[in-house]
Amino acid sequence: MSQPVLTFTDRGIYCPAGDFHIDPWRPVDRALITHGHADHARPGHAAYLATDGALPVIRHRLGEIAAEGIAYGEARQIGGARVSFHPAGHLPGSAQIRVEVDGQVWVVSGDYKVVDDGLSEPFEPVPCHAFISECTFGLPVFTWPSQKDVAAEINAWWAANAAEGRTSMLGAYSLGKAQRLMSMLEPQGPILTHGAVEATNAVLRAQGYPLPETIQVTPDTDVKALKGALVIAPPSTLGSTWARKFGPASTGFASGWMRLRGIRRRRGMDRGFVISDHADWPGLQEVIKSTGAESIYVTHGYTEIFSRWLNQQGYDAAIIPTEFGGEDDAEGGTAS
Amino acid sequence: MKRFARLFTEIDQTTKTTVKTKALADYFTQAPEADKLWCIALFSGRRPKRAVTTTNLREWAAERAGIPLWLLEESYPIVGDLAETIALVLPPPAQASDHSLSHWINALRGLHDVSLDERKPRILNAWDQLDTTERFLFNKLITGGFRIGVSRKLMTRALAQATGQDEAVLAHKLMGGWTPETTSYHALIEAEDPAADQSRPYPFYLAYQLDEAPVTLGAPEDWQAEWKWDGIRGQLILREQAHHVWSRGEELMTDRFPEFARAADFLPPGTVLDGEIVAWEGTQPMPFSALQPRIGRKTVPKKLLREAPVILLAYDLLEENGADLRDVPLSTRRARLDALLADLPSDAPVRASPVVPFADWYALAVTRAKARDFRAEGLMLKRRDSPYLSGRKKGDWWKWKLDPLTVDAVMIYAQQGHGRRANLFTDFTFAVWQGNELVPFTKAYSGLTDKEFDAITAWVRKNTQQRFGPVRQVRPEHVFEIAFEGIQPSPRHKSGLALRFPRMSRWRHDKTPQDANTLDDLRALLAAYG
Ligand SMILES: [Zn+2]
Ligand SMILES: [Zn+2]
Numbered sequence: 001m002s003q004p005v006l007t008f009t010d011r012g013i014y015c016p017a018g019d020f021h022i023d024p025w026r027p028v029d030r031a032l033i034t035h036g037h038a039d040h041a042r043p044g045h046a047a048y049l050a051t052d053g054a055l056p057v058i059r060h061r062l063g064e065i066a067a068e069g070i071a072y073g074e075a076r077q078i079g080g081a082r083v084s085f086h087p088a089g090h091l092p093g094s095a096q097i098r099v100e101v102d103g104q105v106w107v108v109s110g111d112y113k114v115v116d117d118g119l120s121e122p123f124e125p126v127p128c129h130a131f132i133s134e135c136t137f138g139l140p141v142f143t144w145p146s147q148k149d150v151a152a153e154i155n156a157w158w159a160a161n162a163a164e165g166r167t168s169m170l171g172a173y174s175l176g177k178a179q180r181l182m183s184m185l186e187p188q189g190p191i192l193t194h195g196a197v198e199a200t201n202a203v204l205r206a207q208g209y210p211l212p213e214t215i216q217v218t219p220d221t222d223v224k225a226l227k228g229a230l231v232i233a234p235p236s237t238l239g240s241t242w243a244r245k246f247g248p249a250s251t252g253f254a255s256g257w258m259r260l261r262g263i264r265r266r267r268g269m270d271r272g273f274v275i276s277d278h279a280d281w282p283g284l285q286e287v288i289k290s291t292g293a294e295s296i297y298v299t300h301g302y303t304e305i306f307s308r309w310l311n312q313q314g315y316d317a318a319i320i321p322t323e324f325g326g327e328d329d330a331e332g333g334t335a336s
Numbered sequence: 337m338k339r340f341a342r343l344f345t346e347i348d349q350t351t352k353t354t355v356k357t358k359a360l361a362d363y364f365t366q367a368p369e370a371d372k373l374w375c376i377a378l379f380s381g382r383r384p385k386r387a388v389t390t391t392n393l394r395e396w397a398a399e400r401a402g403i404p405l406w407l408l409e410e411s412y413p414i415v416g417d418l419a420e421t422i423a424l425v426l427p428p429p430a431q432a433s434d435h436s437l438s439h440w441i442n443a444l445r446g447l448h449d450v451s452l453d454e455r456k457p458r459i460l461n462a463w464d465q466l467d468t469t470e471r472f473l474f475n476k477l478i479t480g481g482f483r484i485g486v487s488r489k490l491m492t493r494a495l496a497q498a499t500g501q502d503e504a505v506l507a508h509k510l511m512g513g514w515t516p517e518t519t520s521y522h523a524l525i526e527a528e529d530p531a532a533d534q535s536r537p538y539p540f541y542l543a544y545q546l547d548e549a550p551v552t553l554g555a556p557e558d559w560q561a562e563w564k565w566d567g568i569r570g571q572l573i574l575r576e577q578a579h580h581v582w583s584r585g586e587e588l589m590t591d592r593f594p595e596f597a598r599a600a601d602f603l604p605p606g607t608v609l610d611g612e613i614v615a616w617e618g619t620q621p622m623p624f625s626a627l628q629p630r631i632g633r634k635t636v637p638k639k640l641l642r643e644a645p646v647i648l649l650a651y652d653l654l655e656e657n658g659a660d661l662r663d664v665p666l667s668t669r670r671a672r673l674d675a676l677l678a679d680l681p682s683d684a685p686v687r688a689s690p691v692v693p694f695a696d697w698y699a700l701a702v703t704r705a706k707a708r709d710f711r712a713e714g715l716m717l718k719r720r721d722s723p724y725l726s727g728r729k730k731g732d733w734w735k736w737k738l739d740p741l742t743v744d745a746v747m748i749y750a751q752q753g754h755g756r757r758a759n760l761f762t763d764f765t766f767a768v769w770q771g772n773e774l775v776p777f778t779k780a781y782s783g784l785t786d787k788e789f790d791a792i793t794a795w796v797r798k799n800t801q802q803r804f805g806p807v808r809q810v811r812p813e814h815v816f817e818i819a820f821e822g823i824q825p826s827p828r829h830k831s832g833l834a835l836r837f838p839r840m841s842r843w844r845h846d847k848t849p850q851d852a853n854t855l856d857d858l859r860a861l862l863a864a865y866g
Contacts (some may be wrong), residue, residue, distance in 0.1 A: 139411045140403050141424035259424065261348070261472075262416040263759055271349055305410045312404065 005081070005099055005106040005130070008297075008320045013108060013132065017101040018081030020049075022108050032083065034110025035094035036061055036175055049076075051085045053093025053121065056203045057175060072121065088112040089123030090277050091176030092209050098126050106130040107291065111300070113276065114283040115147060117180045119209060125290035132297040132320065133288060136278045137256050138306035144256065144280040150273055151184045157252060157271055158188040162228030167246040171235030171253040171269065175200045176277050178232050181254055182212050189228030192217050194242070196234050223247070238269070256280070288315070339367055340375070340437040341469045348484055356486060360494030369521040370438035376524075377516045378482050379491040381586070387447035388455055388478055390418060396456055397422040400463065413752055413806040414759065419475030423468050433465040440474055441516075489727050499525060504539075507726050512536035513588050537571045537582040538608065538654050538662065539726035543716060543733035550697045550717060550736060560666065560720050561692040561700055562651055563712035564735050566624045566822065567614035568631070572648050572686065574600055574607045575658075581613075589613075591634060595646050595685040602684050603676065606658030610724075611650035611689060621649070621711045624836065625824035649689035650677065651716075654724060662724035666732075669724070707738050708865060713821060714738045740819035740837075741861060743853040744844055746774055746812045750796045753781070761793045761808075764840070766818055768831075770855040774812055777831035777858060783819070783840035792843075812849050817842040823862050831855060833862050 007014050012024035020030040027044035034040050034050075036057040041050070048067035050058055055069045070076060072095070075084045080102075085095035090111040097108045107128040116122040144150075154170070161168045172178045174196040182191055182201075191214045193201065198216035205211055217223065217231065223246050237243060238251050251269040256276025258264050264272035279287060288296055288310070296317040298307050303319040310317035346359040364372055377383070398408040408425060415421040443462060447455045466474055476482055492510060496503040506525070512535055514524060546553075553559060569584040581589045581596050590596070593613065603609075614621035615630070626644045630636060653673040654662055661669055670691070677688045692715065694700035704715050714737035722732035745766035753762030763781050767774035784792070792814070802809040819841035826834035844851075 139414060140401060140407060141411050141415055141421060143424075260415055260759075261420055265348075266760070268351070302414070305407065309404075309407055 005101045005104050006108070006132070013320070015078075015081050015099055015101070018078035018083065018099070020078055020081075021045075022097055022099075023110065030078075032097055033058060034088065034097060034108065035090055037091075037111065040110060051093050051095045053207065054095065055093070056207055057093065057200065060199065060203050061175075086126050087121035087124050089114065089116065089120050092120050092179070092204055092207070094120060094176075096126055098128065104129055106132065107293070108132045109134055109287075111136070111278055112287065113279050114287060115144070117147060117184065117277075119180055119183050120176075120277075123287070125287060127292045129293055130295040130297065131288060131291045131293035132299060133284065134278065134300040135284060135298045135303060135306040136301035137276065137280055138284055138298070138302045138309075140281045142256060142259055142276075142280045143282060144259075144276060145274055147184060147275065150254075150275045151186070154181070154252070154254070154273055155186045155188060157250070158185070158228075158230050161250045162189050165227075165248065167223070167249040168230045169238055169243060169246065169249045169251045170230060170232050170273075171238045171251065172197075172232055172255075174234050177254060177275075179204060179209070179211055180277065181275075182214060182232060183210070185230070187212065187230075189230060190215055190226050192221070192223070192226065192229050192231045194231070194233035194237055197232050235267075337437055337440055337466060337470045337473070338434045339363070340371065341467070341473060343375075344473055344484060345469060347486060351485075353490060357490055357494045357497065360486065360491060361497040364495055364498035368436060368438070370516075371436050373516045373519075373521040373524065374438050374441055376491065376495065376510065376521075378477075379486050380488050380510055381482075382515055383480050383482065384441050384444050384477060385448065386478060386480070387444055388459060390479055392452075392456070393418070393422060393459070393475065393478065396459060397426060397463075400460055401425040401427065416753065416759070419479050420472050422475050423472035426463050426471065429464050429466055431465045435465075441477060444477060445517075495525070501525075504726055507539040508536070511539055511586060512582075534575045534578065535573065535580040535588070537573060537580070537586070538610075538660075538724070540569065540571070540584050540610070541725045541733060542584075542728040543735045544728065544730050546717065546734040546736040550700065550734075553717065553734070556694065556696050556700070558720055560670065560718045561694055561703075562689050562716045562718070563692060563707065563710055564714045564716045564737060565612040565614055565621060565649055565689065566711070566713045567612040567621065567627060567649070570611065570613045570648060571654070572596055572599060572607075572609045572611070572650070573655075574603050574605050576605055592630065592636065593646050594636065594641070596648070598685055599648075602680050603686070604657065606655060607676070608653070608655035609648060609650040609673075609686065610652035610654055611648045611686075613646050613648055615644040616647040623711065623824060624822055628824075646685070648686045650686055651689040652724060665721045665723065666718055667720040704736060704738065737821075740821055740841070741823065741865065742817050742819045742841060743768065743858060743861075744815050744847060744851060745777070745818050746849045746852045747792075747810060747814045747816060748774055748776060748812050749807050750792075750810050751807050759793075760789050761796045762789055764816075766816065767812070768853045768855050768858060774849075775831050775855055777829065777833065777855070778818060778820075778835045778838045780816075780818055780838045780840050784843065788843055815844040815847040815849060815852050816840045817844055823858070823865055825862060831858065833858060 003016055011021055011026040011028055013022040020032055021028045022032045023034055023040040024031050025042055029046045031045035032049045035054050041058045043062050048065050049070060052069035052071055055067055070085055072085055072087055075082055082100040084098045086098060088094040088096045088110050090113055094110060096110055099106050105128040107126045109132060111134050112123055114123050158168045172181055178197045193214045193216050195216060201211055201214055231246060235253055252271040252273055253267050253269045254273040254275050256278060258272030259274045294316055296310050296315045297320045299320045307317040307319050343359055343363045347356045350356060394408055395405060398405045412418055412421045462474060463471055492503055492507050496506050509524060571582045573580040579596055579600055581593055583589050615626040629640060630644055653669050656672055674688055692703060694703060707714050717734040717736055719732040745768050747764050748767045749765035750761040751763040753760050765776050765779050767776045796808060796810055799811045800808040801811060818838050820835040820838040822836035824834055
C-alpha cells in the first residue's frame with residue numbers, strides 16, 4: 001500500500017494527499033471540522049470547512065473566520081483527496097468526514113451517537129477501509145437507557161418539583177444536549193434558559209431546527225412568577241450565585257457519566273439522568289461493524305482498553321494520541 | 337426487592353438528612369417484618385455470611401455479559417465498586433420478579449447448603465430477575481460494605497420515628513451480638529425488656545475534636561481532664577457470672593483478651609466499665625504497635641500474652657450493681673468508679689485512668705505538651721456535670737490531641753479512588769530520600785480539598801511515567817506535608833517503618849523534591865516516639 005490516507009501529527013489528524021487537517025488542535029492552513037464543540041472546532045485556522053448545519057454555531061463561537069459550508073453527502077475534491085461529510089447524530093449539523101485517496105476510504109467519526117434523538121440528523125454508517133472512532137464511553141458498563149425512558153424520568157422529576165413548588169434546574173452542555181433535552185421533554189411548566197444556552201438556541205432556530213419556546217433568564221426576569229419552571233443551564237452555573245435566585249430548587253445533571261454512581265454523587269446534584277450524545281458500548285460495536293472497516297483507530301476516551309478489545313475481536317486496532325487525552329476521559333470534560 | 341431498591345434510590349439521591357430519615361421511616365412503617373429486620377441489620381454493619389467469592393462473581397458476570405474477564409477487571413477501578421460494575425455490565429433482566437429483600441437474602445444463605453456448581457446457576461438466575469439497581473444491591477449483599485450515607489444514628493432516628501420509641505432506648509436495643517438469624521424484629525425492637533441480652537453493651541459516647549482554644553469551653557473548674565490513650569476503646573461488662581468485652585465498633589472481643597476473665601475476681605456482677613484497652617508494661621502503656629498484633633487474632637499465643645498483656649484503663653462507670661448510671665453526672669460516676677477500683681491489686685486487669693489535675697487552661701496546655709512522655713496522644717476534656725450520652729454529640733466530651741508529627745514527602749505513585757472519588761486520583765504513595773534514591777514509606781488518601789484533588793488528578797493524567805495495573809508512577813515533582821499520629825517499626829516495609837493515620841496536611845507548592853525529608857529524619861522520629 002502507498003502512503004496512508006490520514007496520518008497523525010502533533011496538530012491532529014492530517015491528510016497528506018489533500019494537505020488539510022481534521023479537527024486540529026493547533027492552527028493550520030486548512031481545517032475540516034466535524035462539529036462545533038470546543039475540543040473539535042478551535043480558533044486560529046486560516047480556512048474552515050464544515051457542514052452547512054454546523055457552520056452557524058462554529059461562526060457564533062469563533063467569531064470572524066474564513067469558512068465554507070458543505071452539504072451532507074456532497075463530494076469535494078481537495079488536492080488528491082475526495083472528501084464528503086455524513087451525519088454523525090451527535091448534534092445538529094455534526095458530521096463524520098469521509099476521505100478517499102486512490103480508492104482507499106478512511107472515515108473520521110468525530111463524536112457520534114447511534115440513536116435518533118429527533119433533532120440531529122440521524123447517524124449514517126459510512127463503509128470504509130479504516131475508521132477513526134471516538135470511544136468516550138468505550139467500556140461495557142456504559143449502556144444507555146432509551147431516550148423515551150429518560151424523558152419520562154425527567155418529566156416525572158420536573159412534575160414532582162413543580163407540584164412541591166421547587167424549580168427544576170437541569171445541567172446540560174449549552175450546545176447539543178440542552179437543545180436535545182428541551183425538545184424531547186413533555187412541558188410541565190415554562191422552560192427557562194441560561195444565556196449561553198439561549199444563544200445557541202437562537203442560532204439553531206434561525207437555521208430552522210424546531211425548538212420549543214424558551215425564556216432566557218436575565219437580571220430582569222421575575223423568576224418567582226414563573227411557577228414550575230425547568231431551567232436548562234451549563235452545569236458549571238448550577239452551583240453559582242446565578243442559580244440562587246430561583247429559590248427552592250432540585251438540581252439534575254444530564255450526562256452519560258451519570259451512569260456511574262461515584263461520579264453521580266461527586267457531582268453533588270440531586271439527580272443524575274443517563275443521557276449522552278456519544279455512542280454507548282453496544283453502539284460503538286454496532287457502528288464499527290457496520291463500516292466494514294478492518295483498521296480501527298481509536299481516540300477520545302478509554303482508548304487503551306477499547307483498542308485491546310477490538311484487537312481481540314479480530315480488528316486491526318490502534319490508538320491515536322490526542323492532545324487532550326485527559327479531557328474526555330475525565331468526568332465533566334466536554335464529553336457528555 | 338423493589339421496595340428496598342426504591343429506598344436505596346431515595347437515600348442515594350439526596351444529601352439531606354431529613355429526606356433520608358423520612359424515606360427510612362416510611363420503609364420501617366411499610367415493609368414486612370423480616371425485611372425491616374434485615375434493613376436494620378444492613379445499616380448497622382451486619383450482612384449475610386458470604387457464600388460466593390468475589391472471584392466467582394467476576395468470572396460469572398463476565399461470562400454472562402459476553403466479555404473477557406480482563407475487560408470487567410479494567411472497568412472495575414473506573415466504576416470504583418465491584419458490585420456496581422457487575423450490575424452495569426450484565427444484560428437486561430429477561431424475567432420480571434418482585435421478591436422481597438429477605439427472599440433474596442435467604443436465597444444467598446441457602447447457597448451455603450449447596451455445592452459450588454449449584455451456586456452459579458442460582459446467582460445467574462437472580463441476576464436475570466433484577467434490574468440494575470436491584471442487582472447492585474443484591475451484589476452488595478454478597479460483597480459487603482453497605483455504605484450509602486446512612487449512619488447508624490440516622491437509621492436509629494428513623495426507626496424511632498416509625499415506632500414512636502425513644503431513640504436512646506432503641507440505640508441500646510440495637511447494640512450487641514444479635515443477627516437477623518438469631519432474633520426477630522419483634523424480639524429486637526418491640527419486646528419490652530432490653531436487658532434480655534446479658535452481653536449487651538451501652539452505646540458508646542464519642543468525643544469531638546477540640547479545634548479552638550480550651551478557654552472557649554468556659555470555666556476550668558467545670559471540666560475534668562484525662563489522658564487520651566492510644567489503644568482500643570472498649571466496654572467491659574460483668575453480668576451474672578459472665579464477662580464480655582466490646583469494642584467501639586461493636587465487635588465482641590472477649591476471647592481476644594483473655595486477661596479480663598480475672599476481672600470477675602475483683603469486681604461484682606452488674607458492673608459496666610468504659611475505657612481504653614492498652615498493652616501495659618507495669619507502670620505505663622506500651623506503644624500502640626505492641627497492641628497491634630493482638631487486634632487481628634481470635635486466639636492469642638502464650639508468647640504474645642506475655643509480651644503484650646492488656647489492661648483496661650477505665651474512665652467511666654456506666655452500670656453499678658445492675659443499675660444504669662448514664663444519667664448520673666460524670667463527677668458522681670467518677671467518684672464511684674474511683675471507689676470501686678481503689679483497692680484493686682496492681683496485677684488486676686483494670687485500672688482507673690487517672691484524672692489529670694490542673695489549675696487553669698494555661699497550665700493544662702503545658703501538661704498536654706508532655707502527653708507523649710506518658711504514652712498518651714493528648715488530653716480528653718469532659719464536662720463534670722454531664723450525663724453519658726450516646727453517639728457523637730457535641731458539647732460535653734472533647735479530645736484535645738497533640739499536634740500531629742509531620743514530614744515533607746514526594747509523591748511517586750497515584751491511584752484512582754473508589755466510590756464517590758472514582759475517576760479522581762486520591763490514593764498516593766509518598767517517598768523520602770535515602771541518598772539519591774526516593775524510598776516509599778507511606779500511602780495517604782485524605783486531607784486535600786476537592787479542588788486540590790481535581791488539580792492533582794489533571795496533573796497525574798499528564799505526568800504518568802509508567803503504569804502498573806491501576807497504579808501510575810508519576811514524575812517526582814510534588815511535595816506534600818504528611819501528618820501522622822505515630823510511627824512504628826515495620827520490617828514488612830522497604831523503609832522499615834510505618835505511620836499511624838497518615839494524611840496529606842498540606843500541598844507544599846513552595847517546596848521542590850530536593851527539599852523533602854530523608855529516611856534518616858524518619859528514623860530519628862521512630863527513635864523518639866516509636
Ligand atoms: Zn462533541
Ligand atoms: Zn469531542
